[in-house]
Amino acid sequence: MSIPTPTSGRGAARRRALIGRTVFAAPGLIYITIFMTIPILLVLVYSFFQRGRFGGIVWEFTLENYVRAFEPVYLQVFSNSLVIAGTTTVLALLIGYPTAYAIAKLPTRWRTVALVLVVLPFWTNFLIRTYAWIILLNSEGPINSSLVDAGIISAPIGFLYTPGAVIVGLVYAYLPLVILPVYASIERLDRQLIEAAGNLGASRARAFFDVTLPLTLPGVMIGAIFVFVPSLGNFVIPELLGGGKTVMVGNLIRDQFLEARDWPFGAVLALFVITLLVVLFALQAAISRRINGTGKRVSSRA
């Protein structure tokens, strides 16, 4: 056993710093180990065994759960969910980016007010906010009845209980998660770069697309993932606003555990979603690194 003795004051300081970091990180690490790593390992283990008739697990090894996940009905649910979560993400970006941009251009004291307003809906219960859409969109609701009264339409439109209604609900619920990171990246932007683009003859549009947008892309990607991930897993909004007619992968997983009592199959579906998310995060990290790298090169050349 060899305990390295401090050979210099610098080494000792580094070691102390390391110990300090470990101590500070310990609560978080322990928490994550207990409440994330272990459950995910359990999910992994369950996925290889058989369903008990009354729930739980029968300890007989099988790969059948994985085979089942590729049956057309489940692939259909996956592709539906990807389309809905993808559409939600694009719409949230199209609405959220300009909003974040506008907030960043406000005078400082108004910025805080605007940001509080963005976050404000989060202080209301999620279910109540979602339920409000049912009241707004239903065929006897205020939107339909005012359109009918105004003579714009002759009969109420069935907005509710459609995939469209689900997307509206998801965009509404997760919009702040786009606005905040995009705002942060716009706010951090070095204004001199845009001025430089202008001085070099770029139009305002060109400066936006060649300078502002690429440099705020990391914020955009974080926002996109913040919207995409919970949209994919959400099962409350599809149930309430989709009227049970739009099944997303979140509903499917929930149903395996709570209704079908088929834990192993639910575990496989959950693993698929987890894998997809890990891939997304890895992609996002890789792209951000590249952008930051280019950013550095630009500034070092300047």
Place this chain on the structure above:
Amino acid sequence: MRRSNTQRSVRRTGAILASVACAALVLSACGGSDSTASDLNPEADLTQQSLTVSNWAGYYPEDMAAKFEAAVGAPMTITNHATNEEIMAKLTAGGDSGIDVAFVSGQFAQALNEAGLIETLNPEFIPNLSNLYPEAQELTYDPGNKFSVPYAWGTTGICYRSDLMEEPTSWNAILEPSPENKGKVTALATERWLMLPAQKALGFSANTKDEGEMEQVKQKLIAAKPNLLAYDDTTFYSRLVSGEANAVVAWDGWCNYGTAENPDIKFVVPSEGSDLFADTMVILKTSKNKEAAHAYINYILDPANHAWVAENILYKVPNKAAMDAVGAGLAATYPNMGMTPAELLKGESLVDLGEAGPLYTKIATEVTSS
């Protein structure tokens, strides 16, 4: 025989240790101890026991816990579940759920019994069992009420706005609605009742395990989906009240909630026939308050109490004395409250599907995600 306090506390400690061991072995199934009728202590001090009961939200009078405590002395907590599936998930998760008495539909009581999770009842502690209709003592999922006691029973049918449409006579009023009712009908979402209208419209049993028949059921339900407003288990009657829907698949009692708000809302059992469901009370093997649990079931079966339940939840109760007391009065406003046991028994009793369970689940997914 009266046990000494020490013996009782030894038993209790043993039970606590056993349940701790169960909790430690979350992954293994901890079965109960004995399969014969429970060994109850007639002298047990009920005020020293406390009951946790899980019932459907809104399926009991609001002051149930307070009144029971006043009458029997055991404090009671009522927790809610929304569906059979939800409470089954809790009860089968392993270990002690902390629930003493659970309310589940008959076919789920049957499954819980086969899984060894519920207590064989001791009829000596439930003298009021004799108040049940004879028909309610011989229901297919549990003849002789060995492990479950029916709390309410009824049938599934169509609840509709009589001022907006003709009385429907067939399940096809929902599955193949007339042009003016397209998009103005809803169906139930939980598996067994999602299948029921198509099963009956096609002339099959509601308990069929035949894959060919279930394939036809699936096709019929997929064809019906585009004309549905939504799948809805909980708010269908308010959709009739608001005018969002004209006709909905509904349990008879819940249709009455609509009738209470609008007398034009009526209930009908389609000509192809329907089911007979019974919602039952069962005692969990893990319960440490079994005397109080039996006392609770006996309390419900008291004619005055069961009548009070029927008046509150507007579902029929299988208690002859209770229905004789309130049935006629309620039936004046809510005609389906006047259905006799003989009429109810025309419906097919739902039983547990056993190994065919996953088939139903898969078809439900295929239908709702189509």
